[in-house]
Amino acid sequence: MTAADMTAARSALVVTVVHNPQDSRIRQREITALLAAGWHVTYAAPFSAFDQAVPTGDLTGLDLPRAVGRSRGHAWRAVRRVLREQGSRHDVVLVHDPEILTAAVGLGLDRLIWDVHEDPAGALTVKEWMPRPLRGVGARGWRLAERLAERRWTLLLAEHAYQERFRREHVVVPNTVTVPDHVSEPGSGRVVYLGSVTQARGCASLVEVARSLTERTGGGLTLDVIGPALDADSRRQLTEAQSQGTLRWHGFLPSDEAFALLDGALAGLSLLRDLPNYRGSMPTKVVEYLAHGLPVVSTPLPLAVELLERSGGGVVVPFDDPVAAADAVLDLRADAARARLMGERGHAYVADHYDWSSQAGGFITALTSVADRGTEPPR
Missing domain, CATH: 3.40.50.2000 (Glycogen Phosphorylase B;)
Structure with missing residues (x-):
């Protein structure tokens, strides 16, 4: 039995309200790997905000508002609605923005996975939309939220170094790339x-x-x-x-x-x-x-x-x-x-x-493990 046969009935809801829908990690690597493994994927992302068509066909797209600067409330409400309506219909919910975690609270999404590929607390120190006196308080708040998130949901880490922020061991899916077999020599212009x-x-x-x-x-x-x-x-x-x-x-x-x-x-x-x-x-x-x-x-x-x-x-x-x-x-x-x-x-x-071809299998295995464990949250 092939990997596609084994996972044909599984489905994933992939969600972002911050990243460009064509983000390399999300769209080009992870979603492509899921589709290749036979998963049904629904991708909820801010397509219109980035002047992109909502996908149809093998990949089902849902258009969301973009969370940017201080204009985040509309996106938060929209993504909570999608999680409420779509989350339980999928075997896993894979989210890519830490703020989506707050939208998921109370919805009973036990098979939610947070793909951690940033440091929200560190990033707040340079966010222009955040008033400077509040940045330290916001950073400490995110550190606490991260600890609560790992008690409630499954985490994937994009860097081994991110493990230092958490108390438990989590699967690491590094930020690798697709490496071409042949490349041009460096030019001079x-x-x-x-x-x-x-x-x-x-x-x-x-x-x-x-x-x-x-x-x-x-x-x-x-x-x-x-x-x-x-x-x-x-x-x-x-x-x-x-x-x-x-x-x-x-x-x-x-x-x-x-x-x-x-x-x-x-x-x-x-x-x-x-x-x-x-x-x-x-x-x-x-x-x-x-x-x-x-x-x-x-x-x-x-x-x-x-x-x-x-x-x-x-x-x-x-x-x-x-x-x-x-x-x-x-x-x-x-x-x-x-x-x-x-x-x-x-x-x-x-x-x-650093070739993604050596990491894609581990990514699929991690999501399959969550899909197969039932409704029990991580221990």
Whole structure:
């Protein structure tokens, strides 16, 4: 009997009100793995808010409002309604935003799974919509909510380091990527940044690096920024820089289009700042760059440093130092053999250690275990 035969009768309700419906972890990896394993999947997400069609066919879509900034009440009420109406009809409910947990309270959803791929308490320290005096109180409140959540529901963790936040052992489904078999050699005319752009993620440094590279190469080396800007300052800075010809800002692109822009670039930039919510997480963009054969220029976040040291696939530069980042890029441009060797080593390492194909089975097993255990909550 095949895995698809064994799971043909199972179904999952996958829910987010924060993430882009095309989020790589949610849509491209987890939902794709569920469908391939024969699960019926209903995906509730803010499709209209991101100008996307609600899916039909093999994947059933439900449109939800997006929770953004302080405008979260409408989304909370909508997702609670979906959980009440749809939750008990599915074998598991897989949620991706911590605020959905509050909407699930009292609904009797014993087979709910929280996929933990962020640090909500750490993130509150940089949320512009949260009044600064309340950020510490909010962070402590989320830590308590996390402890209550693990007593009530099942948790999946995207990082081994997240285990430190919890008292029990939880299944880890790392933030791996799909690694192509063959990649292009690093080029010399472009560097790339892939992912959402915010001030906390180093937008100001990105713009300064782009300006420096343009000036120092006479326009021979430019920056492609691939991803949406999530705050007003970042949108303004990227718009101005693009109008000045300093960089090219593509906005959000579907995964296949975004990854196509990685091919042939000189390097990938990850200039996240030294903030609590980043210290225990692996920047997915770093793994994605390596998967596509690009040398990485990264700030010294612990997990990124560990990966680059083990793989030999990149260079570490100080936090908030665009001059050092630009210098590192130009050093790679001046030494094509070094850039090519970094690209080869990084690609080989993530193919062995970070390929989603080696993690998908564990993800399906974890959800199947919850679906099969009946209505008893985790002990």
